[in-house]
Amino acid sequence: MKRRNFIQKSTAATAFLTLGGLSMQSFSEKNTKQITILHTNDVHSHIEPFKNNHYKYPNQGGVARRAILVEEIRKENPNTLLLDAGDIFQGTPYFNFYGGELEFKLMSMLKYDAATIGNHDFDNSIDGLYAQLPHAKFNFISSNYDFKNTILDTHVKPYKVFEKDGIKIGVFGLGIELAGLVDPRMFKETIYLDPVEIAQDMSRILKDDEGCDLVICLSHLGYHYTNDKINDLKLASKTKNIDLIIGGHTHTFLPKPTVTKNSDGENVLVNQVGCYGINVGRVDFYFDSDKNKTSKGKSIIV
Amino acid sequence: MKNTILILFITLLSVSCKKEPQYLVKIEGKQLPISAEIASDKTIEDFILPYKEKVEAEMNTVLSYTPKDLVRIDGKLESSLGNLMADLCFERANPVFNSRTGKNIDFAMLNFGGIRAGITKGDIKTINAFNLMPFENSLVVVEMTAEKVTELAKYLIAQNKAHPISKQLNLIVEANEYNLTIHNLPLDDSKTYFVLTSDYLQNGGDNMVFFKDPVKLFKLDYKVRNSIIDYFTEIDTIKVELDGRFTKEN
Numbered sequence: 001m002k003r004r005n006f007i008q009k010s011t012a013a014t015a016f017l018t019l020g021g022l023s024m025q026s027f028s029e030k031n032t033k034q035i036t037i038l039h040t041n042d043v044h045s046h047i048e049p050f051k052n053n054h055y056k057y058p059n060q061g062g063v064a065r066r067a068i069l070v071e072e073i074r075k076e077n078p079n080t081l082l083l084d085a086g087d088i089f090q091g092t093p094y095f096n097f098y099g100g101e102l103e104f105k106l107m108s109m110l111k112y113d114a115a116t117i118g119n120h121d122f123d124n125s126i127d128g129l130y131a132q133l134p135h136a137k138f139n140f141i142s143s144n145y146d147f148k149n150t151i152l153d154t155h156v157k158p159y160k161v162f163e164k165d166g167i168k169i170g171v172f173g174l175g176i177e178l179a180g181l182v183d184p185r186m187f188k189e190t191i192y193l194d195p196v197e198i199a200q201d202m203s204r205i206l207k208d209d210e211g212c213d214l215v216i217c218l219s220h221l222g223y224h225y226t227n228d229k230i231n232d233l234k235l236a237s238k239t240k241n242i243d244l245i246i247g248g249h250t251h252t253f254l255p256k257p258t259v260t261k262n263s264d265g266e267n268v269l270v271n272q273v274g275c276y277g278i279n280v281g282r283v284d285f286y287f288d289s290d291k292n293k294t295s296k297g298k299s300i301i302v
Numbered sequence: 303m304k305n306t307i308l309i310l311f312i313t314l315l316s317v318s319c320k321k322e323p324q325y326l327v328k329i330e331g332k333q334l335p336i337s338a339e340i341a342s343d344k345t346i347e348d349f350i351l352p353y354k355e356k357v358e359a360e361m362n363t364v365l366s367y368t369p370k371d372l373v374r375i376d377g378k379l380e381s382s383l384g385n386l387m388a389d390l391c392f393e394r395a396n397p398v399f400n401s402r403t404g405k406n407i408d409f410a411m412l413n414f415g416g417i418r419a420g421i422t423k424g425d426i427k428t429i430n431a432f433n434l435m436p437f438e439n440s441l442v443v444v445e446m447t448a449e450k451v452t453e454l455a456k457y458l459i460a461q462n463k464a465h466p467i468s469k470q471l472n473l474i475v476e477a478n479e480y481n482l483t484i485h486n487l488p489l490d491d492s493k494t495y496f497v498l499t500s501d502y503l504q505n506g507g508d509n510m511v512f513f514k515d516p517v518k519l520f521k522l523d524y525k526v527r528n529s530i531i532d533y534f535t536e537i538d539t540i541k542v543e544l545d546g547r548f549t550k551e552n
Contacts, residue, residue: 033324047350049338060335064342064350069334071343093357093432102353109346123438167324183501185521213324243326257331273333283331287324301330 033165033287035214036080038070041248042275043084044091044120045103050276061277063106069280070110077284079164082111083171085248086118086220089129091276099124100132108137114160116173116218117142118248122186126150141173141218144198146191159202161210167287170206173218174199174235176249195221195230196238203241214285215242222250223272236260236268244283247272256302257283267300361429365534372542373420377464379548383417384466386542387434387530392468394529395441395498398522407443408484410468410498411454412526413508417466426534435527439500443520444513448491453512455482458548467548468498475550500526 049062074080084107089100100121107115117140121129130151133140143158159172174195178187199217206212222231232247240262253274262268273279374381392410399407419433446454458465459475467473474481482489494517501521504513534540 031322032327048354049336059338062336062342064344064346065336065340067343067346068341069336090438093361094353096432097357097360098353102350106346106349109349213326243329254333256333269329269331271331271333277336279336280334281331282334283329285326286328286330288327289322289324291323291325293325293327298326299328301328302332 031289033167034077034079035164035167035169035285035287036073036077037083037216037244037246037281037283037285038073038080039083039085039246039271039273039281039283040066040277040279041085041220041246041272042087042118042251043103043277044087044275045089045095045100046092046276047094047102047106057276057278063110063277066277066280067110073282074111079167081113081162081164081169081171083216083218083246084112084115085218085246085272086116086173086175087120087248087275088115088118090120090123095123099128101135104132104135108135112138113162114139114141114171114173114218116140116220116248117145117156117175118220119176119178119182122178122182122190125186126152126188126190130155141171142175143172143202144193144195145175145178146193149189149191152190159206161206161212167214167285168210168212169214169216170202170210170212171216171218172199172202172206173220175220176222195219195235199235199239199242203239207241213287214244217242217245219245220248223247223252223254223270224250232270232272233258233260236262236270238263240264240266242268243285244268245270246281251275253279257281259300259302267298269300269302361427361432363428364425365428365431365531366426366537366540368421368423368426368540371420371423372540374414374417374464377544379458379462379464379550380544380546381417381464381466382542382544383420383434384412384414384464385469385544385547386540387417388412388466388468389542390533391441391526391529392470392498394532395443395522395524398524399443399496399498399520403520405496407498408495409470410466411471411503411510412466412500413503413510414463414465415508416500416502426540428531431527431530431534435530437502437526439502439526441498441522441524441526441529442501442504443522444497444499444504444516445518445520446495446497446512446516448489448493448495450512450516451484451489451495451497452482454497454510455480457510457512462550464548469545469547471547473548496520 047063050057052059088103089095094102140156142156147153162169177192206215224231232245252272257269257271271281273281372383374383388410396407421430472483503510
C-alpha cells in the first residue's frame with residue numbers, strides 16, 4: 001500500500017470518490033498479515049564461509065551468502081526484521097585486526113534492525129565496543145545491562161518498538177551475567193540486572209503500555225544449563241506475553257525452534273541457530289483481524 | 303476547498319484505518335542453512351576484499367624460521383613446542399613483571415590442550431601464532447605458597463602428560479619419589495613463588511585448581527598470542543631442545 005503516493009498523485013476529488021474502493025481493498029481483502037523474523041547469534045566475526053576442507057563446517061556460512069538469503073526473503077515479504085542475539089565479535093583475525101568494524105559495516109549493509117550485546121562484545125572492552133558504534137546502522141538493545149555509569153550510556157536502548165504493516169513488534173534484550181565470565185576491566189561499571197525481573201517488566205511495558213502485537217526477546221543468556229543458572233527455557237517459563245525468545249551464547253544448534261510454556265501456560269517459541277553464521281533462523285507470524293479464526297487457537301508449525 | 307476535501311479525506315482514511323485488532327493465528331519456525339547452494343552477494347564480497355587482502359598479507363608475514371617441525375608430541379612429558387611456549391612466555395613476561403614489581407617470575411606453566419597447532423619446519427608466519435594460540439588468553443603471574451607449588455607438581459605427575467613448563471622448573475619422578483627443583487634449588491616452604499600462566503588456567507581451566515585463591519594475582523595485560531608474535535619477531539631462528547625438565551625414570 002503506497003498511500004502517500006496515492007494521495008500525492010490524485011486530485012482531491014478523485015481521492016474522495018475512490019475512498020470507498022480503497023478501504024474495501026485494504027481492509028477486507030487483505031485481512032491477513034505476515035511478519036517475518038530472521039535471526040542470527042554468535043556469528044563471532046565469521047565473515048567468509050568455512051574452507052572446503054574444514055573438519056566440521058565445510059563450505060558453510062559466509063556473510064555474502066547470508067545477504068542473498070535475507071534479500072530474497074525481504075523481496076518475498078518486506079515486513080521482515082533481521083535481528084542478532086550477540087557475540088558478533090571475536091573468533092577470526094578480522095576481529096583482531098579491525099576490532100569489529102567490518103562486522104558492524106556488513107551487518108549494516110545487510111540492514112540488520114537490532115542486536116543485543118553478548119559477553120564477547122566486551123572483548124576489546126566497553127571502549128572498544130563504543131569505538132565501533134559509528135559503523136553500526138542498527139540498534140543495540142539491552143534491557144538488563146545498566147550502562148548509565150559507562151561510555152555506552154544512551155547508546156543502547158532498553159527496548160524498541162518496530163512497526164511493520166501496522167503490526168507493532170516490541171524487541172527487548174537480555175545479557176548474561178558478566179562477573180566471572182568477562183574481566184571486570186572490560187565491562188567496567190556495567191551493572192547486570194536480574195534478567196527474569198527485567199523480562200517481566202519489559203514484556204508488560206511492551207504489551208500493555210506500548211500495545212505491541214508481538215514481543216520478542218533477544219537473549220544472550222544461553223539455551224540451557226544443567227546447573228541452576230538462568231537460561232532461555234527457564235526465562236520462558238517464568239515470564240508471560242513473550243512470543244519469541246531468540247537465544248545465543250551456548251552455540252546450540254537446535255534442529256527446529258523449541259515450543260515451550262510460559263507462566264500462563266501459553267506457548268512461547270525459543271530458538272537459537274548455533275554459531276558462526278552457519279544458519280539463519282526464520283519465524284513467520286501470521287495475524288488475522290477476524291477474531292473467529294483465533295477461537296480455533298493459534299497453530300504453531302515447527 | 304481543495305484542501306478541506308483533502309483533509310476530510312485524510313481524516314476519513316485515518317478513521318477507517320483505525321487499527322483493527324490483529325490476532326495471532328499462526329506461527330511457523332525453521333532454520334535456514336547457509337550452504338554453498340546460496341549464491342554470494344557480489345557487493346558484499348567486493349566490500350570484504352580489501353579487508354581480506356590486508357589480513358592475509360599480515361598473516362603471511364614471515365616472522366621467524368624453524369629448522370625442524372615444532373610439535374607437542376615429540377617427547378613423553380615434555381615437547382619441543384611446549385618447551386618453546388613456556389620458555390618464550392617466561393622470557394617475554396619477566397621483564398614486564400619485573401619492571402612493575404621489582405620481582406622475578408620463578409617459572410611458567412601452561413597446558414598441553416592449549417597448544418592448538420604445530421609449526422612445520424620452515425618459515426614461521428603470523429598465522430602460525432594465531433593457529434597455535436587462537437584464544438584471547440592473557441598472561442598472569444600467580445603468587446603461590448610452596449604448598450600450592452607442591453600440588454602443582456603432584457598434578458603434573460598424576461596427569462602424566464607434557465604440559466608446557468619452563469626450564470627453571472625441573473621435575474624428576476623415580477618410582478614413588480619425586481625431586482622438584484626451581485632454579486636448581488629445592489622447594490623452600492618458607493617462601494612464595496611467582497608462577498606465570500594464563501588467565502584461563504588461573505581461573506581453574508584444565509582443573510589446575512592450585513592456581514585458584516593465590517596469595518596475590520598480577521595481571522600483565524599481555525596476551526599469550528602477542529607474546530608469541532613478539533618472540534618470533536625478535537628471534538631469527540628458533541632453537542628448542544628436549545632437555546628432560548620433566549622426566550620419569552623407571
